Amino acid sequence: MQALVLLAHADDETLGCGGTILKLAQRGWEVRIVIVSNGLLDVRGKVEDNRPGAAAACDILGVGAPIFLGFRDQRFEEAAIADIANAVADLGLQPDVIFTHVDTDLNFDHRIVCDVAKIVGRPKTRPISILACEIPSTSFWNGLPFPANYYVDITNELDTKIEAFANYKNELQDYPHPWSREGLRLLAQYHGMQCGFQYAEGFRLIRGYEQRLP
Secondary structure (H helix, E strand, C coil), X not given: CEEEXXXXXXXXXXXXXXXXXXXXXXXXXXXXXXXXXXXXXXXXXCCEXXXXXXXXXXXXXXXXXXXEEEECCCCHHHCCHHHHHHHHHCCCXXXXXXXXXXXXXXXXXXXXXXXXXXXXXXXXXXXXXXXXXXXXXXXXXXXXXXXXXXXXXCCCCHHHHHHHHCCCCCCCCCCCCCCCHHHHHHHHHHHHHHHCCCCEEEEEEXXXXXXXXX
């Protein structure tokens, strides 16, 4: 089974579904991490390189180094959506499930990538499940609750997820920021409370098929 984690920026993979990535890798799934951006953030007054953090985080989560498609962070709208979709399609992947962003996210890059995932995940030749993940802050700072309706138990994976995210030196924050160690734990506890696990990651099921979901 192959999972495609198709997200906008380096750190989104760990924030949104790091526990699930680890769980799938441990179950023997092939997990491919594809980041649409170039891994560089230049909208904060200086250039921050998140590629080393991404490589270290993915190593801790038990998957290979991420693939960066090279589009400019926070400027995805400058590219034709077909160009982004073709860049993903050219990788020749055959996923059974795609993890992506939710279309209610505040970040415009995230919403564009959600549309790209729907394009490359069209069931034209084979069924592909699509799950949208929650990025702490940008998903709920849009004034809309994250519409979770699918949950993955990450009780045994949460500590490793937090350890992986700590490699993002430019992104790890102090509490009460959602990108703090405490914030990530509280969000997992909240989703766990929603579904009956101690800790969980919540997803929005866009399309699902039997045996093609984690």
